[in-house]
């Protein structure tokens with residue numbers, strides 16, 4: 403199956419309310435162009451430099467989503483164009499995004515990344531720390547940031563029940579916060595291996611790499 407076949411297949415499978423983020427990290431301009439030519443406009447990358455190089459040469463109506471860990475000192479490179487940052491996990495980072503968004507005269511949409519797996523290597527806030535974190539966000543009343551939801555990654559396991567439970571815990575937090583934040587609308591959960599479980603748990607954005615572009619080296 404070609405890249406465009408894969409995208410068409412995915413779009414048929416998922417509800418039109420769910421956004422398909424084609425995760426193009428490590429993939430070439432030619433491969434991304436093939437996806438774009440099948441009328442796909444949403445792409446996710448996990449490295450600032452790689453995403454920025456691709457943004458420079460590809461059509462400007464592409465929406466670029468930063469899905470990887472973001473360092474404060476690199477926010478300035480993506481602030482002019484990024485359409486959603488999925489991986490916000492600190493107030494320091496939010497302060498910098500707000501500052502760079504203002505410089506560029508933009509509002510930057512952000513998701514807060516929550517650590518729902520037990521794996522140490524994964525980034526994101528612990529669920530326990532979220533109430534304090536959101537209180538801090540309210541106090542800081544950012545004028546150039548919109549927090550529109552949450553992102554999470556489940557454990558890398560074949561145990562579907564474990565994945566289901568991890569997504570469930572995030573969904574509960576999401577529903578809770580929705581009451582307090584009027585613009586809360588996005589729940590970014592689900593990758594190639596677990597998107598079906600994520601869709602059952604109310605995912606509004608799935609981030610699919612290998613099932614669209616093939617395996618990465």
Ligand SMILES: *Cc1c(COP(=O)(O)O)cnc(C)c1O
Nearest residue numbers: 425448469593594609610611612
């Ligand atoms: C790479 C990546 C994905 C996509 O992974 P696949 O298993 O190839 O679908 C999704 N989310 C994040 C944060 C990633 O880094």
